[in-house]
Amino acid sequence: MSDMNSKDQNLDRLLKEASAAEVPVTVDATRFLARLRSRPTSPRWVSALPRPLWLSAAALVPLALLLWAMAPWSTSVSLDAAILDELDLLELLSTLEPAEIATLDPDLIDFYADLEIVEELPVDLLGVSE
Amino acid sequence: MDLDDFELMRRFQQGDEAAYEALVRRHLAFVIRHARRFVGDHSSAEDVAQDVFLRVFRSRDRFRKAISFTGWLATMTGRIALNELRTRQRKRWLPRSALDQENAGMEWRGGSVGGEDPSEGVLRQERISKVREAIADLPLNQQQAILLQNFEGWDLEKIGRALSLKVPAVKSLLHRARRNLGKRLEAYLAED
Numbered sequence: 001m002s003d004m005n006s007k008d009q010n011l012d013r014l015l016k017e018a019s020a021a022e023v024p025v026t027v028d029a030t031r032f033l034a035r036l037r038s039r040p041t042s043p044r045w046v047s048a049l050p051r052p053l054w055l056s057a058a059a060l061v062p063l064a065l066l067l068w069a070m071a072p073w074s075t076s077v078s079l080d081a082a083i084l085d086e087l088d089l090l091e092l093l094s095t096l097e098p099a100e101i102a103t104l105d106p107d108l109i110d111f112y113a114d115l116e117i118v119e120e121l122p123v124d125l126l127g128v129s130e
Numbered sequence: 131m132d133l134d135d136f137e138l139m140r141r142f143q144q145g146d147e148a149a150y151e152a153l154v155r156r157h158l159a160f161v162i163r164h165a166r167r168f169v170g171d172h173s174s175a176e177d178v179a180q181d182v183f184l185r186v187f188r189s190r191d192r193f194r195k196a197i198s199f200t201g202w203l204a205t206m207t208g209r210i211a212l213n214e215l216r217t218r219q220r221k222r223w224l225p226r227s228a229l230d231q232e233n234a235g236m237e238w239r240g241g242s243v244g245g246e247d248p249s250e251g252v253l254r255q256e257r258i259s260k261v262r263e264a265i266a267d268l269p270l271n272q273q274q275a276i277l278l279q280n281f282e283g284w285d286l287e288k289i290g291r292a293l294s295l296k297v298p299a300v301k302s303l304l305h306r307a308r309r310n311l312g313k314r315l316e317a318y319l320a321e322d
Binding site: 007008010011014015016017018019021022025027029032033035036039 | 151154155158159162163166167172176179180183184254257258261262265276280281308311312315318319320
């Protein structure tokens with residue numbers, strides 16, 4: 001137990017040392033804001049579309065939604081961030097063998113975005129645990 | 131403008147761009163500092179900060195009082211910075227400021243400190259480099275928790291608001307992060 005406390009304290013010391021070594025940030029906020037103001041505030045793909053095409057597409061959206069809602073297979077699905085995360089998760093898992101998925105160490109995965117890190121790990125490390 | 135973040139965001143949501151600028155000025159150093167921990171150099175960190183504040187501008191209507199503004203910034207910064215790193219990895223690109231082999235990707239104080247032996251300065255730099263690498267190898271959520279606690283001095287509640295976690299979950303996250311760091315830094319933890 002005392003060995004663990006000592007390692008814990010040493011880790012604190014290392015983190016404190018690394019933190020103290022950071023160079024303070026100096027930034028010209030006015031220049032930063034000037035650069036920010038010159039950037040488009042809507043996504044590039046939106047502003048790149050010709051206006052008539054954009055208006056036509058916008059007009060079709062309500063029709064598309066209506067048709068989708070009327071379709072026999074449609075369900076009320078809210079494509080919020082959580083659902084999109086789950087779709088990313090499923091897409092990633094589909095690239096792994098079932099045996100690999102079964103050995104995934106939950107400690108390596110904090111939330112869905114971290115699964116891309118898991119993807120890069122060698123298979124024999126996926127099941128590492130204490 | 132001596133208003134809190136929520137009030138500034140509320141005003142910005144109603145079209146007050148001076149409120150948005152006040153938010154940028156207030157939090158710019160933090161965002162760049164936090165981004166730099168991921169991407170390694172100031173120039174790339176500024177690029178990340180540009181994307182973060184652009185996203186604040188575009189997403190202003192989605193911000194709700196229940197969210198911690200600094201937490202929102204920290205989360206966005208981590209994600210955007212990580213995407214930047216992945217883009218670099220795919221393109222095998224290093225920023226000009228990171229081409230110096232000795233300090234590649236680092237914005238840390240190097241050399242000896244206050245009269246210390248030069249060889250100790252080298253060892254210290256090596257330790258710092260290893261700590262930084264070990265943190266960078268953590269999953270994003272663990273990186274965020276470790277950096278916000280140890281480099282920004284945030285308490286568990288503030289970290290929890292940033293990561294949308296309750297305090298016990300933050301404790302658990304930090305425990306896992308420290309355990310993972312301990313494995314990577316074992317050689318340095320045994321030193322007295």
